[in-house]
Amino acid sequence: MPELELGPVWLSLQLATVTVLVLLVVATPLAWWLAFTRSRARTIIEAVVAMPLVLPPTVLGFYMLILLGPAGWIGGAWLSLTDTTLTFSFTGLVVASAIYSFPFTVQPLQAAFEGVGRSPLEAAATLGASPLDRFWHVASPLALRGYVSAVVLTFAHTLGEFGVVLMVGGNIPGSTKVISIAIYEHVETLDYAQAHVLAAGLLLFSFIVLFSVYTLNRRMPLVRV
């Protein structure tokens, strides 16, 4: 039995966790806006948000490589601010993953907020609740299942990404070499035993996560994916 390489596993979990956290902060206001706005710009924004769903990861990775590279305007600004490059670094991976997984956070949240609707929020307003109060104590608890969906889908999707990571992050152990890249490398070097351990591990992990969510869903109808 070959030994499990913990480096890529640990890195993948870190990347997925950080991506989920970043996206919850960034996507929640946007999902809220999309759910409640009457602006005509909504359709355009929705289309843009959904782009990562249809674009090949290589296309997305290619543009991000340009944008995040030292000559790109995001990567250049980052370089002058922090003296480090975004490409081929963990931070760069987080940025790329966040963009790649964006629709997986925005869409469930938007659907959940739309499901909550204006009614309970109006009721809360007449009871003296400020907008932030309404968000925290009415909309968020009522949208809980949307949050669970968003977290699970974003986490799993980030774990499974490959193309974007390869384009933007490359294959640097401890920094950008996540599970999917490690598997690819093992297969390339015909080290099937190691590839098996990681692939089976990811398979099992994904199954356990989804199984837990569906079980939870059955017990607590509030949490539905």
Added chain:
Amino acid sequence: MSTLSLNVTLERPDFTLRVDQPLELAGITAVFGPSGSGKTTLLRVIAGLEREARGTVAFDGETWASASAHVPAHLRRIGYVFQDGRLFTHLSVEQNLRFALQRSATSGPRTSISFEAAVEALDLRALLPRRTPSLSGGEQQRVAIARALLTSPRLMLMDEPLSSLDVARKQEILPHIEKLPGTFGIPVLYVTHNVDEVARLAADVVLLAGGRIVAHDNVAAIFERSDLGAFTGGLEAGVVLRAQVAAFHNGTATLRVGKQELRVPMAAANVGSTRPIRIHARDVAIATVRPEKLSIRNVLTSRILKIETGANLNVELLLDVDGEHLRARITGDALEELELSVGREVFALIKSVALESSLGA
């Protein structure tokens, strides 16, 4: 007495609300009118839930909306009871009530309403630990009313709170609504399209049609005005009288109207209490001499105040009964044959008295 000054316009693709009138509010004021007349929209404008509304809204000298300012709904301290209750499904009954209590403004001249008082008033003790989706429609509305009360509002807005309920459930809630102004001293604007609810609950009526206020007066005056029939539709010609229960015996109540009496079958009545009764114009017949040997038990001596020509060759008479008013609908032929004229004393034969029948009395 509170004053609600309104000078607002709200344009919608299919409809415009345009209200420019100060409303003196005391007790329960019904906002009555056909569906689509803008009743709910008016309430939402007052509550601050319609940001597109233009103009000014002021309550007791405090400006809620003007060209330069808009006090958001959560700072207006109004209690709003929605047609559909809108309880928070993620909270229990008690938590719903506490949600409002925790956010009620503790400052201000008005004494705040306590949790106990609201629970008591709406009889909610047994429901406190329940989850809200498991409540019946009537129970949900009782919780919604208590929740609105717990904000210690300066004004209660109620949007057809009974419309989704059956007669038995309405009956369960009506007494609670009836006593709100008296118990808590809060003026209530009560939207409804049910004429029986108007008769039962309201002291005043704001009549709304096509997005405008067409009349604002006390209930009796509104019911008397035959010229409003076209606007009200469902508001059948007749009058509402507030009659005092003089006696109650074997299912029959004796009600005092002016110096005279009406005997009306009733399930129950408290002697000394005042009951609103509605008498349709079509249920009142006229005799010029006091009739004898008649199945109709209720005959009131009255004087003709006004004779108006109605639809279908009918004539409507406005009668004075010791200061109270009554309407009678008779045919034009009868008018001529009986030689009726203004000022003449006649006997009003009342075939039936409606005790808010659809509300179960």
